[in-house]
Amino acid sequence: MDKTKIMFNVHVTPMPIVVGNTKLEVVDEYVYLGQIVRLGKSNFDREVNRRIQLGWAAFGKLRHIFSSDIPQNLKTKLYNQCVLPVMTYGTETWSFTAGRMRKLKVAQRAMERAMLGVSLRDKLRNEDIRSRTRVTDIAQRISKLKWQWAGHIARRTDNRWGRKVLEWQPRHMKRKRGRPCRRWEDDIKAIAGGIWTRTAKDREEWKRLEEAFANKWHTDRVVDVQ
Structure with missing residues (x-):
């Protein structure tokens, strides 16, 4: 029961919820299936x-290995298998923006510098750092994960919730004035067009467009900040 939380939306009046003798906690957000809701x-x-x-x-749990004298290729393999999956878990469901992508890339660059034992004061170019670490670029990884997931959702024929949520449109609501929030499929449409769900049914064509989508978010022009 201590893992069960209650959230109320704007259409419901908050009220105490009691199950048995346990009063459930009311929260504004919580972590469900590994992501904040x-x-x-x-x-x-x-x-x-x-x-x-x-x-x-x-990364901190493995820092003693990353800072050791073992070959860099072993550090790279460990990073790609143990750290990168943690940072990219669930990113298939994100709406990508340049700012969000930049935060992830800056964090990855900091980890790469920690592996090499260098700092920002050494003024090494990002290209030089990547040529030495050879880790998987986080922007390319998460963009490919999202592209593959989008294709999987579009090709589904079993009437599960994923496709229904993607196609759902509110009947009596309009977006607020001002710049709208970025939608999950906006960047996909920019590459595959408005009928991307039809394009995704052609696996070969969808695979060909994957590189264009990944390259859209992959850039080394990232400004490191502390």
Whole structure:
């Protein structure tokens, strides 16, 4: 029962919920299936920060290995298998923006410098750092994960919730004035067009477009910040 939480949206009047003799806690957000869930607000910025923190926690547990004298190719393999999956878990469901992608890339660059034992004061170019670490670029990894997941959802024929949620449109609501929040499929449409769900049914064509989508988010022009 201590893992069960209650959230109320704007259409419901909050009230105490008691199961047996246990009063359930009312929260504004909670972690469910490894991701932050919030009502009425975008949770992606919070989730990006949380993924970075979890990535550093995983990196910290292995720091004694990353700072050792073992060959760099072994460090790279360990990073790709143990740290990168933690940072990219669940990113298939994110709405990508340049700012969110930049945060992840900056965090990855900091980890790469820690592996090499260098700092920002050494003024090494990002290209030189990557040529030495050869880790998988986080932007390419998460963009490919999202592209593959989008294709999987579009090709589904079993009437599960994933396709229904993607195609759902509110009947009596309109977007608020001002710049709208970025939608999950906006960047996919930019590459595959408005009828991307039809394009995804052609596996060969969808695979060909995958590289274009990944390259859209892959750039070494990242400004490191402390």
